[in-house]
Amino acid sequence: MKELISIIVPIYNSARYICECVYSVLEQTYENFELILIDDGSLDESKEICMKLCEIDRRIRFFPQEHRGVSAARNTGLKVAEGKYLFYMDSDDIIHPDLLKTLYNELEKTHSIMSVSQFSFFKNKNFVQKMIPLDNEAKGLFTYLENSKALDYFIHAVYQEFLAIPGKMILRSAVQTFLFDESLSHGEDSKYIYQILVCGVADAIILHWKGYYRRKHSGNISKMHSIVAYNSMYKCERYICDYEKECDRIHNAITREEIIISRILGWYIKSRYRHKRILLVYLKKLALNERKLEIYSYIGLYRKVEFTLAFYCFPLYRILCKKDYIPGNKN
DSSP: OOOOEEEEEEESSOTTTHHHHHHHHHTOSOOOEEEEEEEESOSSSHHHHHHHHHHHOTTEEEEEEOSOOHHHHHHHHHHHOOSSEEEEOOTTOEEOTTHHHHHHHHHHHHTOSEEEEEEEEEEGGGTTTTOOOOOHHHHTOEEEEOHHHHHHHHHTTSOGGGGSOTTEEEEGGGSTTOOOOTTOSSSHHHHHHHHHHHTTOOOEEEEEEEEEEEEEOHHHHHHTSSHHHHHHHHHHHHHHHHHHHHTTOHHHHHHHHHHHHHHHHHHHHHHHHTTOHHHHHHHHHHHHHHHTSGGGGGSOHHHHHHHHHHHHOHHHHHHHHOOOOOTTSOO
């Protein structure tokens, strides 16, 4: 008999989307799974919908809890999961009918720890209708990464899919000691994956077709641009950079430091064009503190000049660095 897969789905105010998410799981060609729904204190009808969904299929398990954040919800899922493999989804996303089978077969074949699906992004109005048919040849396109290479891909952000937990199938016995950081509201995915990779317990397989479908809507975007979100993402990136430095992987630490200053700079430019004064004050303070760190001294002169000009003479930054931000662009 094929091994059990535990699918972990945290839910918070997802009444509009949860049925699509669940039905995409129930339509999987791989049938030996448990679908773990964790309602994180939703204020809409999500809890009632989940209870009704449990009645239609015995493989669905439901765990309500007080609102403590997505990391706490995922940790609850980890504690109750019984499968050989874990698979992560967000409650407003769906998956291709063959995704679980494809990821599972490759893990069993190679005895790897983690398999990763690439993403497709769709807006609400054409989300389900544009699911891409995939032939058998496409489903067989994988890249195998031994642990050090997988860590290198993560550090240098070669695959964006490495930075988020949805769409990943992971051997549960290899990661039982790892939990999501409940102090983070954003970036907890990246920290969790990094901790798995940096401890040397995980090789990985990248699937080169897009079997995981992520929904784009305004609620996702607006939540990303706040002091809480920026501070959480910064703490995650700071953790990764500092740990790489402690491990004497200076080149990796410099790479992550460059990512940090690029993020701060991007947040600052967006906040200027959106006239978010509170965010601007916060980001200027963050940039000042960043420039005092030892690792900052290792980055290139051009990046330092660019970073400094943006915060102290923005008009000159735009002229000399020939950069701009147009509201509405993906940044």
